[in-house]
Amino acid sequence: MAVDGDSRLELGRRKERCLLGLLLLEAGRVVPRERLFELLWDGRPPASARAALHTYVTRLRGGLSAHGVQVVMKGDGYLVEVDRASVDVHRFSAALARARGIADPLDRAAELEEALRLWRGQLLADVAGDGLRERLGTALEDQRLEALELKAEADLALGRAAQAAGQLAALSQAHPTRERLVELLMLARYRQGRQVDALAAFRALRERLVAELGVEPTPQLHALHRRILTNDPELTAASPVAARRFLPRSVPGFTGRREELLTLDRIAREQPDSSTTVVIGAVTGLGGVGKTALAVRWAHLSADRFPDGQFYVNLRGYSPGEPMRAAEALTQLLRALGVAADRLPSTVDEAADLYRSLVAQRSVLILLDNALSADQVRPLLPGGPRNLVLITSRDKLSGLVAIDGARRLTVAELTEADAFELLRHVLGRSRVEAEPEATRELSAWCGNLPLALRIAAATLADDPHQTIADYITDLRNRDRIAALAIADDPAHALTTVFGQSYRHLSEVDGRLFRLLGLLTSGDFSSAAAAALADLTVPDTEAALTRLSQAHLVTQERPGRFGMHDLVREFASGLAPGDESHAAMRRLATWQLDRLAAVAEILPGFRVRLSVSTSAPFPTEAAATSWLEAEADTVISALTCYTKAGWHDDVWHLAGLLREPLRRSGRADEWNTVAQIGLDSAIEVGDGYGEAYMRDMLAGCYQDRRMIAEAVAEHRRARALYLQVDDHLGAANCADALGVLHQQLGDLVEAEQLHGEAHAALGYLEDPILGTHSRIHYGTLLGRLGRLTEAAAQFRLALAGAAAINDLFLACFAHHNLAFALLRMQRHEEGARHARAEIELAQLAGSLDRAARGWEMLGDCLFDDDHPQAMEAYRRALELYERQRDSQGEELRHRIDRPR
Structure with missing residues (x-):
């Protein structure tokens, strides 16, 4: 029978079905045509066999190709191209091979059950005669009997003697001289308490073997017969612990986790501090990350480490209802250890004593799943150096690590x-x-x-x-x-799994967790979280530590935390609207305050925004550190603030982000933030805000070499600045327009604009914009061939950058001065300024400026020291490629071009 999904395939006539069966038995391998002749016609193929075989193949192709199965001719034979895992006979053989290597009887029995379910009847039923079936099926029938014997062995190891005996009795009737079947039947009946029936099975086999074959049963069977006659106690589970393996089944398709499994191996091999100390492993992590699957998988793989048994208890720490109490857990463990109900102690202390005494001198694994806390686990810790307690929990179980010496393994999401x-x-x-x-x-x-x-x-x-x-x-x-979520399995929906962790939080921690879901950036600081929740930073850090303990947040580094995306989405759905609104309002106010403090202390911020700060930063380093850490959080929050209608705050925040985005070269984000800020400034009708944001947007266009767009926005910004009497802003736009007209090749217009800007900025005495203007004006002079005047402007710009301690402006000035000196054939002096640019760029952390410095150094060295020039170019190319800058492609052509 063949099926595709729920549809049964019509495979044609008997011979055609037989041919397909023969090909599938060798799926993926070529079956020679001569062998097919022999098998299909029982060794007597007719003269028309070749033509008939061709017809059968053609018909099969017509019926199978629509289902993705191809019958192809290769060499002097045919093969069927099909995944062997889709053919029952090959699935059975693979499952049997896997079962041979599975130590745990429960898993081995389950694997064999699935394998044996693939046997739905005789091999090639209804298409082949008895002779062909016997010829092809003997090996497969042996495999089936082996699987049945292995299944019976597993059942006996699991204490299922009655189930095994029923199956073995029928099999031994069908195969009366197969000694392994009789051996297992004897053992099963003996363990049922049926000693007489066990001995009778031996007698029946011996009489048949002697009468029909003239041989005795194997020495192994004779030995089992003697042990049954003498009631050997080792034939039954004399120890209440021996061979008991109470583990859940491994998760199908368990994937990866190689390093985690090796870590558990190392934990299991650890030598305890004393003869009474038990080894403890704690597997911790977020709900749904696969802690239980990992622990159970390792336990099955490690069955041989624990000859006296493996025991499992679900402590229900994060399940609906109440967590399991110690008394209930101890009762479950004692029953698993073989203690009869009428012998169970009446108090927790007595139960714990009996439990410890039963396993103290043995080698067992105790798997305590889904633990709530260290306190829940401690009463269940046995003694004994050969035992291992493996615990899974969403809590970090820090107390168990610190006090009880547990070894912790934190499980992350899959690769x-x-x-x-x-x-x-x-x-x-x-x-x-x-x-x-x-x-x-x-x-x-x-x-x-x-x-x-x-x-x-x-x-x-x-x-x-x-x-x-x-x-x-x-x-x-x-x-x-x-x-x-799965409709018929709500217990395993993400809302349920995460909700079980959330319900164990305190009121303070739960509120903070809800609010953290509002932060959409990759990570966040404890200070930002404190502003969000209106808590002090120390109180917030304490709450974040507790949330980290519960694996609901992760500590990325000191003072900074993150959340798994799915956990963040779950948290964001918990906060009521008014709570969310107030929290984001607090965050926006705090971010404005801190950005204003950054603008006050860092050079290069030309900010004329109506925002004040409550606490200035003590040093430039502190301001820079805050800016680098928090910029992403501010950017990610802008959309939320816009939706809330806080447009005045939005354009102020966007404006304050202008300089860090420009300097870090994040062009896409710069453009997005500028557009958001512009829309908000227009929304509130703030003329200065619109001018400032158009100026920022124009700068972004200019950086991305979108010249026409940059010119248009700078002109709009300049007109708006003049309307609100901001002559400094207007002069800055004139300077920027001069640069753009230089790029357009209109040097006459550029000189006029630079002249206006230079005069106005000199009059207004703005050191930052004045320094920019000198660099731009010097560039124009260089293009006009007035190199000495250009170099003088760049030297003045260097002095201006030094006066305001602006590394970036200094980089620009060095670069342009090096270029002017290069054109004046003063190569050595130009190289000195290129090296100065590289050094300052590295101090400022600017890959872009460092790349341009290395390229300039290569230009200066090209005629005098070509090998060093090529090395400088390669350094520049590496930095361009790290930034995915198209300048790298241009430089690569120069490097590859013959000298």
Whole structure:
């Protein structure tokens, strides 16, 4: 039988179906035509066999090609191109091979059950005769019997003697001389308390072997017979612990986690401090990250480390209802250890004593899953140096680490490659590999969180006709957290999993957690969180530490924290509207205050904004550090502030971001912020604000070499500045327009504009803009061939930059002076200024200026020291490429061009 989804395929006539069966038995391998003749016609092919075979193949192709299965001719034979994992016989063989290597009987039994379910009847039923089936099926039948025997062994190891005996009795009737079946049947009946029946099975086998074959049963069977006769106690589970393995089944498709598994191996190998100390491992992490799956997987892989048993308790720390109490957990462990109900102690202390005494001299694994706290776990810690307690929790269990010596393993989300592999396992290789980019996007959309990935994959698996890309498109229009749920399994929805962590928070911590969801930047500072929640910084840091303890936030570095994207979205949906509004209002006020303080102390900020500060920064370094840390948080909040209608704040914040965005070369963000600020200034009708934001937008266009757009915006800004009597702003725009006209080649207009700007800025005595103007005017003079005058302007600009301690302006002045000296054939002096630019750029942390400095150095050295010039060019190219600057391509052509 062949199926595609829910549809059964019609495969034609008997011979054609038989041919397909023969090819599928060798799926992926060529079956020679002569062998097909022999098998299809039982060694007596007719003269028309070749033509008949060709006809059968043609018919099969017609029926199968629409289902993605191809029958192709290769050499002197045929093969069927199909995934071997889609053919039951190969799936069975692979499952049997896996089962042989599984130590845990519970997992081994489950694997074999799935394998044996693939046997739906005789091999090649209804298409082949008995002779052909026997010829091809003997090896497969042996594999089936092996699987049944291994399944019976696993059942016996799990204490399922009655279940094993029933199956073995029927099998031994069908295969009366197969000694391994009888051996297992004897053991199963003995463990049922049926000693007489066990001995009878041996007698029946011996009589048949002697009568029919003239041989005795194996020495191993004779030995088992003697042990049953003498009631050998080792044939039963004499120890209440031996061979008991109470572990959940491993998660299907467990992916990755190689390093984590190795870490657990190292923890298990640790030598305890004394003969009474137990080794403790704590597996901690965010809900849904796969802690339990990891711990259970490792436990199954490590079964041989714990010959006396493995025991599992779900402590329900983050489950609906109340966490499990010590008395209930101890009762569960004692029952698993074989203690009868009528022997269970009546008090917690007595139960704990009995539990410890039962395992003290043994080697067992105690897996305590879903623990709430260290206090919940401590009563369940046994003694004994050969035991291991493995605990999973969303709490960091710091107390257990500090006081009880636990070794902690923090589990993070999957890597991109492992997330891709997980989706491939659940959805199938062909479906995932047909849409690799969409699969990666889905992984990212799920934050590489295993639970989210499995939910998304399960949803897709329920609709095999939906593409992954269409599913992602649908999800973009929905609440991501609400969408990651399975209708008939609400306990594993993300809202439930995250909600169980949230409900254990205190009122203060819960409120802070809700508000942190409003921050959409990658990470945030404790100071920003304090402003958001209206708390002191020390109180906020204490609350953030507790949230980090619960794995709801992560500490990226001292003073800065982050949240998983899905956790942030969950948190953002918890805060009421009025609470969110007030919190964001506080954050905006704090950001305005701090940016104003930055503008007051850092050079280069030409700010005329009506914003004051409550507390200036003590040093430029402190202001720079704050700016680098908080700029992204401010940028990400602008959209929220705009939606709230705080337009006056928005354009002020945008204006205060102008200089840091310009200097860091973040052109896209500069453009976005400038446009947001401009829209807000127009919204509130602030003429100066509109002028300032058009000026900022023009600067962004200029930096991106969008000359026409920059000219238009600078002209609008200049007119608006003059309307509000800001002559300094108007002069600055005139200077910028002069630069743009230089780039357009209109040097006459450029000289007029620079002259106006130079005169006005000299009159207004603005040291920053005056220094800029000298650099721009010097550049024009150089283009007019007045190199001595140009160099004089650049030297004045260098002095101005030094007076205001502006590294960036100094870089510009050195660069332009080096260029002027190069044109004057003063190469050595020009190289000195290029090196000075590089040094200052490195101090300022500007890759762009450093790249341009190295390129200028190469130009200055080109004629006098060509090898050093090429090395300078290569250094420049490396920096351009790191910034993805198109200037790098131009420089590469120069490097590759023959001298």
